[in-house]
Amino acid sequence: MKFPIYLDNSATTPVDPRVLEAMLPYFKEKFGNASSRSHSFGWIAEEAVDYAREQVARLIQADPKEIIFTSGATESNNLALKGVFEMYQSKGNHIITVVTEHKCVLEAARHLERQGAEITYLPVNSKGEIDLSQLEDAIRPTTVLISVMYANNEIGVIHPIREISAIAERHGVLLHTDATQAAGKVPIDVKKEGIHLLSMSAHKMYGPKGVGCLYVRRRNPRVKVTAQMDGGGHERGMRSGTLNVPGIVGFGAACEICSREMKQEAERLSYLRNKLEIALLQIEEVALNGSTENRLPHLTNLSFKWVEGEGLMMAFNKDIAVSSGSACTSASLEPSYVLKALGLGDELAHSSIRFSLGRFNTEEEIDYTIERVTDAVQRLREMSPLWEMYKEGIDLKTVEFRPH
């Protein structure tokens, strides 16, 4: 077994060696600018980009022309929200999204609010799910866009995109989905699922960082977004800037591998995830966060009551890399807004750990993780005054704490 064990694949994934291999020539001898039309350097680069565009499109059953390469999902999400808002201003200024979206969607929405947009932030239930009738009720004549993530990055809950798109369709509203966590992990079909815009990122699926795309539907309906960057009019005028050829080649290769291996990989990962989850839930006072019905196969988010997440991680983070919803790990000192949106108290959000598995994890690593985490929880609880009070049967709500 090699240490440290990486169980934070929802943050980023290592580049698959096959992906790296595909990219390398495009740093060296095939370094051309894909927009150079006058020589073979440019033609070779353009050909590589076209091929990658097909590989990416195939992963989500899109047409290659519908793929707009970007620097990653943050840019794609910004382009989707801001680009739709600007393009469809004559139709309306209302956008519907969800409180558990990634910060780049929420912050883009806040930005648009300052520009005169009206935003509805739908709440979620204790499992992280939205209420579809509430979504439909939120639609107004001025609604131009619904933006709901395909799967959540902290708890892995998959939203019912087909049902959401049926609602969007009924009301003539566009649907954008941030599929950063889902693409390459679960099958996506933009046509059958009625998705108009979709964001994804290469580095969450064993591709390189700094590249992603926005799918923009071309037919039924033809969707357009206003470019957010002025320049040479690359990517059908929606995203200017010299194409990141090696990155795009890597993204394409990563998508192709995912298309091919997704099914077996999802089975393997859900087996390992379930093994980890079942074992850790054996520990007293451990709670699972989010729905278990519709969720990503490789992720579990658990709250280890009466121990603080960062303190717990410290017991094993030399050997096992995970992430926590604890405030201490974030710059803001606020615990996870996603977990709080599920109605978890701050103290449970502080006690949460996300385990996200990936292509290179082995069963041996999962067995080791079970052992180390179980020991750490026990050790930290022996040090926890809250655990002692809980064990003595003291209701913590009656204890007078002094928030500082």
Add this chain to the structure above:
Amino acid sequence: MAYSKKVLDHYENPRNVGTLDKNKINVGTGLVGAPECGDVMRLQIEVDPETQRIIDAKFKTFGCGSAIASSSLATEWIIGKTVDEAMQLNNMDIVEELALPPVKIHCSVLAEDAVKAAINDYRVKNGLPPIAVEEPASQNVNN
């Protein structure tokens, strides 16, 4: 964020974890912080009534590694001191000793608060007025 060697040492080998009998007249207990803030420290002292020296101290902490290390260090420092000497404990000394980064200064503040709360609990139990505690320095703006 990487932890300093001293934080790691206190985290891995915490000194004086445990519980003293809070009902004893010469034991003072301080409970500070709140679960929703992500740190709770309970620090206890046992005082020799003759000499007014702290003969034992124990802690239990719910919190991050820096919070655990701060409380561990605080117990280590106050054992053997008189109550009055321990009352002089300054959180910035903990910050310096453990090389805490700015976002973790509140952990040291909490440890100082816990010591002072334990001393005042002891004083009140023994018919003495509590000593007014000044707001410790460098409170993090986010807290």
